[in-house]
Amino acid sequence: MAYQAPLNDLRFALHTHGRLPEILALPKSAGLDDETVNAVLEEAAKFAETALADTNRAGDLNGAKLVDGKVVCDPVIANAFNEFRDAGWVGLRAAAEFDGQGLPMTVAAACEEMWCSANLAFSLLPMLTLGAFEALNHHGSDALKHLFMPNMATGVWSGTMNLTEPQAGSDLAQVACKAKPLGDGTYAIDGQKIFITWGDHELVDNIVHMVLARLPDAAPGVKGISLFLVPKYWVEADGSVGAYNNAYAVSLEHKMGIHASPTCVMAFEGARGHLIGEAGKGLNYMFTMMNHARLGVGIEGHAVAERAYQHALAYAHERVQSRSISSGSHEPVSIIHHPDVRRMLLQQKATLEAQRAVYLQAAAALDTAESHPNPDAQKQAQAVLDFLIPIVKGWSTENGTTLTNLAMQVFGGMGFIEETGAAQFVRDVRITAIYEGTNGIQALDFIGRKTASNGGAVAKALIAEGRAVAAKLSNEQGLADKLNRALNLAEESVDYVVAQFAGNTPDFAAAGSLAYLMQFGFTLGGIEMARAHIAAGKALANESEQSLGEDFYRNKQATARAYIDLVLPQVLSYHEQVLGSAATVMDYPLSALSV
Amino acid sequence: MAYQAPLNDLRFALHTHGRLPEILALPKSAGLDDETVNAVLEEAAKFAETALADTNRAGDLNGAKLVDGKVVCDPVIANAFNEFRDAGWVGLRAAAEFDGQGLPMTVAAACEEMWCSANLAFSLLPMLTLGAFEALNHHGSDALKHLFMPNMATGVWSGTMNLTEPQAGSDLAQVACKAKPLGDGTYAIDGQKIFITWGDHELVDNIVHMVLARLPDAAPGVKGISLFLVPKYWVEADGSVGAYNNAYAVSLEHKMGIHASPTCVMAFEGARGHLIGEAGKGLNYMFTMMNHARLGVGIEGHAVAERAYQHALAYAHERVQSRSISSGSHEPVSIIHHPDVRRMLLQQKATLEAQRAVYLQAAAALDTAESHPNPDAQKQAQAVLDFLIPIVKGWSTENGTTLTNLAMQVFGGMGFIEETGAAQFVRDVRITAIYEGTNGIQALDFIGRKTASNGGAVAKALIAEGRAVAAKLSNEQGLADKLNRALNLAEESVDYVVAQFAGNTPDFAAAGSLAYLMQFGFTLGGIEMARAHIAAGKALANESEQSLGEDFYRNKQATARAYIDLVLPQVLSYHEQVLGSAATVMDYPLSALSV
Structure with a gap:
């Protein structure tokens, strides 16, 4: 099933809603110009359309499995990740000083849309890796940063966010996972986490888990929660990778969608970890990264619906059924000529373009808040960003279900058949209204x-x-x-x-x-x-x-x-x-x- | 996962919206009184709650399969059907003169809600059987009626509707399946049909296929389509069951939901059939049964959402997460105390009760149109029924997707996990917005x-x-x-x-x-x-x-x-x-x- 990156609309939207000229004038965009942005978009589009789009159905059919303690992914997913990493896409918006490409979020967001359209389940791997990367970047010590971040930005290692426990979902104050000081500045982490996206797998050499846990003397509630970095394989101070660290997937969830993405129940059994930043600030640290993560999920909800729309549009042109009610001819026509079908397509298209505008507006606010030379402008942008984030996340993902269902409806009876592919979009997008808050x-x-x-x-x-x-x-x-x-x-x-x-x-x-x-x-x-x-x-x-x-x-x-x-x-x-x-x-x- | 039939609301709705006292006064209700209706509802509820509700997840997990040319269903489905048939439920609203129970649609509709809530995929088997039964009852010869209908009303045989072909979906004028007179008053049917619900299976001794096909000299378009009865095994004039009749499932569709229901690609290869009624009137005959079928599908969409609502309601009482935003206490509460969760539940409940009211209003109009002694009252009821049918079908099934998604959302992260069961309702209900028009x-x-x-x-x-x-x-x-x-x-x-x-x-x-x-x-x-x-x-x-x-x-x-x-x-x-x-x-x- 073909995917065509909406490059022209992205270009227009980047300028009109993402205020690209202003973003390119920010200090963080030094050395970046319109031409380079265009080249990045074109390459990202090419990768999404060719290497990634075709893996979507295979990944759905042959979802991640736990076999003899190892998470096994469909080979097409592993191959795609190798290509993605080798092309340097993982660290597109990661800080350049840690081997990322350092692109502004506004441009990265446009690329993320394309990757999520091509294969949502796949895109979660680099997205989570960047989440862990950002946590470290904002709150980690210089030593830890240099030890872990370059390998994350280049996709040699991946990252995860280990927050949720059975009793601690929306209410992270209930986190019970334990951390015990080992006396050498490191900690032993014990506990189980659930719903860990790409929690374990064999696509990378090491996995950097960010884990919320409580120290022995921790206060109850929110203030007793600290953030730990727990690698799957211990990393020595010299960067060499050492022993297996007792952090593993106990089981994978059977989900309605995103089958290619292993959603793990993770066990930490005396797994050794580093404290990130100060004790008791774990939840605060999570909040500082929330805007990035929620913006990302909003883009996911939007992107899956864009793909579903394209798929329905192609079918509406191809499928011939019933005469036009107004033409007077008895010849059957392609269904795009039926007003209700056209209404469904138009409702999708118009909503999608509006969503694209709003997420790029948010991305531009994020870049401005991070990097504008004027502190007042930063503050103002931050306020706008904070306001827009729940909208991008909530509105785009509620619409995600509405729009993918409209796309499925265009297919009529064929829509309910899995081979058609319309059902996968309805199933995949559903998680976006749920996770990340x-x-x-x-x-x-x-x-x-x-x-x-x-x-x-x-x-x-x-x-x-x-x-x-x-x-x-x-x-x-x-x-x-x-x-x-x-x-x-x-x-x-x-x-x-x-x-x-x-x-x-x-x-x-x-x-x-x-x-x-x-x-x-x-x-x-x-x-x-x-x-x-x-x-x-x-x-x-x-x-x-x-x-x-x-x-x-x-x-x-x-x-x-x-x-x-x-x-x-x-x-x-x-x-x-x-x-x-x-x-x-x-x-x-x-x-x-x-x- | 428990299901509790909404008996009190059904009782209230039958009187208030289904005008039960008037329906019981119709000639077709002779011998039926309030007490009997109540007993029927209670028995139907018991069956739905105990024998049927538990089969829903097993039927989803272990869907129908085609093995060595035979359709294999999960044993719990076969067992449930045996019980259902033995209890006399198949022919609940089938004409009494052909061994049905002859209950008015108004009462039968309430029972159908309960069965569809308990197991939608299962309920399609008796529903399709009654569709074929009604086609025969309205348009078949007396000989054919007596030969086939009693075994259908009692569930010894099942029935199917074979309309759709790849090029003939919404536009049945494109039907291409062929019928050739054999000279003995019967016909040889050749062609393929798709999307045939319960098209083949081993739960009954014989299957009565109603097939749209064209005679050799047929006019093009709608007027050349005739309706044929094609049994899986030929039935002799004396009622004895004879040879296998070359009507079989080529393959089963892989669907988003209703996995327990085999959706077949059917092949008819010189399969012998009887013409029903007059040649060229096949589509007309289908239209006469449309109101019944569409009412049934509307009930399906409603019923799955009712079950999903109950499931979410139970979870909202049980799941403790986060403090109340208004109470001042920091103790976490069950999530039903959170206003947005309560809003979601209330939106489901209020919509469901309205849908129940409207489908029972339609069912009462159907009974009145069929059986009122005053022709003017019949005509008036028919007009109301015709108007209500697309609403019951379309509105209840569009809502079906909205409401089951709300139910899933109440579960938070657990909603996306198949074991929770919420996802199945979202997947199952989706077909109701698509099929039967x-x-x-x-x-x-x-x-x-x-x-x-x-x-x-x-x-x-x-x-x-x-x-x-x-x-x-x-x-x-x-x-x-x-x-x-x-x-x-x-x-x-x-x-x-x-x-x-x-x-x-x-x-x-x-x-x-x-x-x-x-x-x-x-x-x-x-x-x-x-x-x-x-x-x-x-x-x-x-x-x-x-x-x-x-x-x-x-x-x-x-x-x-x-x-x-x-x-x-x-x-x-x-x-x-x-x-x-x-x-x-x-x-x-x-x-x-x-x-």
Whole structure:
């Protein structure tokens, strides 16, 4: 099943929503120019389309297995990883001083979309490795950094995040895994972790586990949790790899999707580890990396839906069935000519382009927050980033299920047959709404820390920005009016959420929290699609600015309109649910929910 | 995983929405009384809860396989079918004169919900058998009826519907399967059929295939299609079973769900068959049975979501994670205390009760249309039934995916693990939006034959009935106002759809057709939940009418409120999409949807 990287749309979106010129002017982008970015995108696209896309179905059919204590992956997955590593893709956004490529997140995000579209399960291996890499980079000692990070950035070793335990899922305060000082500055780690993505495998020489555990004298709750680095094979101070370290996969989970990715129950049995940073700060350290991780998962949800859309689009062109209801002819036509099929495709396409815009906006905020020379600009970007993260994660992954199901529906009866491939996207994408903080957790973060804690200021600044965009948007077909209405409804919801926290009834905001997150996601998508409409209009007005071809800009305007007419109306329901859910949910008698 | 039949809600819904007293007064219900109905429901519940519910996971894990030309099912499925047949359940709604139980559809529908909740894949076997039984009953000769129907009603033989071919899915006019007269009044059938549910298996002694095929001199298109009865083993005129008849499964499909149900590619190689009714009327005959079949699939979508909801509800009570955000205590609580989890459960419960109300309303219309002594009442009921069918099918099965995904989300990370069971419901229910006419086909039927062809009269009559209900509904919390607003929006959508057909732009209605179907589904659900609120209020006002216990009626009122506050607002988005989709979908440049 072919995958074609949406290179033109990525190029447009990087400039229009990812503010690429500004990102290339940041200190972290030194030496990087538009041409190089373009070359990176093209190479990433080529890799995704050729080496990776074809491994997706094989990886699903022949999922990872635990055989005689070893995790066995389909050979096509192992081969693809070798190629991926040899081409230098693992460390694309890893710090250059530790042998990464040091590209800004904005550019890396575009590449990650392509890899996740090509093979989500595969892409988790480098993604988790970079997560562990970043943890070390932010909080590890120089010695540990130099000992581990170069091999991680180059993909010689991989990394994992060992957080969850059976009783400690959303609530990591319950972590019980134990760490005992060995007297030589290292620690013995004991305990089990569950849901560890790519927890063990044979694709690399060593695996660097980041493990949350408690020291013997640790305080209860959150403040007693520390972060440890536990390698699968011990690494001596001189870099030589030593003995096996009693960190292994007990079993693999049988999952609905992402079969190629081994999801491990991990056992640590006196496994030797290094403390990262200070004792008791483990959870804080996790939080500092959360934005990266959640942005990544949002991109995953989006990327799988993009692939599913392409797959459905191809089928809609190819499959001939039934006459057109309006043409008068009795000849059957390809199903893309049926209005409901076209509506399904358009709903996917418009939502996808809006999601791409918003995740690139977030990525640009991340780069700016990390690297802008002006501290005020950094701070402002950080606030925007923090606000956008639960949206990118929650909104793109809720949509992930909706959109992949629409894609499957285009296939009719064939959609339910696994060989068609549509089902895999529905199955694979489902995890993205769950892991890295369920979307309920995202929504809770969104109403509290991201909205109420700043009195709705960040939300309102984005709404104000949206109004400025709307003011420049054509009002043909009422486009500007429809966007302004959505902005007004968003503002009402912000006020409602802020008022609930102020009035000490956060439960009331929480009851409608997911609706509020979704409402804001669709609204931001509307702002960005309006921005795209305006940018496309400028290009159309000036032949010299049509680097992607005139049609691209015409189509972008049509898609922006489709978004506003077909997708944005969802805010009407969500807005009503935000304001109407609370009492009905909180007053509802618990006895009526007995089993 | 336990299943508890929602007996009290079924009892309430049968009276309130299924108009049971009127149904029991129909000629077809002669000899049936409330007490017997209750006994049937209790026995059906017991069977579903004990014999059937536990087979669901085994049937999923060990799906049907083709081994040496024979379809092999998991033994628990075969055993369950033996019990089911021996208890007389197969022919529950089959005509009594052919050894069925002859129960009205209204009662049978409630039983079918329970069986589909317990094991959807299993329930398809008796459901398809009854489909073939009904085809024969409506259109077969007396000789054929007596030869085949008693063994079908008693489950000694099963039945199938052989319609689809690779090029003939939604468009059955393309059927190419051939029938050649053998000169003795029988025919030789040649061709392949795909997607044949329970097409072959060893659970019964013989299988009665209903096959669409073309006679040598047949007209092209729809009018050349005839219906044939092709038994797996030939049945002699004296009822004795003779030779194997060259009708067999070539292969089984690998599906996303309903693994226990063998979905066959069937080959007919000179298989001998009987013509049913007149030549060239095959498709007409299928249409006469469509309402039954589509009602059944709507119930399927609903029933799987009911089971998923129960499963999630149990987990929400059991799983302890995170403190309450409002209580001030740091003790973790069971997750049902978290507002977003409670919202998810409530959204499921309220939608499910509305769906139950609407399918029972449709079932009552079916019984009335079939059996009311007054022809005008029959005709009126038929119009309502025809209108409700695409809603029950389309709305309940679209919701099926939404609701089972909500149930899975309640499980957090555990939801993605197959052992938990939540994933199976998501996978199983997905077929219901596809087969028996995709929901796109339902939506097309709904705008055209069901709305525009009668100038919106049936839709408006239901809206008027809704207004009468709203007039009796309490306006506490604005309930009546909210329902009236939904009714007004529904009327606008009806007018819009009718106008597009009148204006010769049916494409414009088709572009928003699924939104229109969903809008009407949620609106009808609102009317019925309002009716339930009123009925519950009456019971609460009179202690002697509280046969289900006071709490039941209080909870029903709370659920009706939850429906109106939390679920009904979805009509706002759909309404806007109905009116706004057309131009954006039809104007969209096809070149922007190129691959």
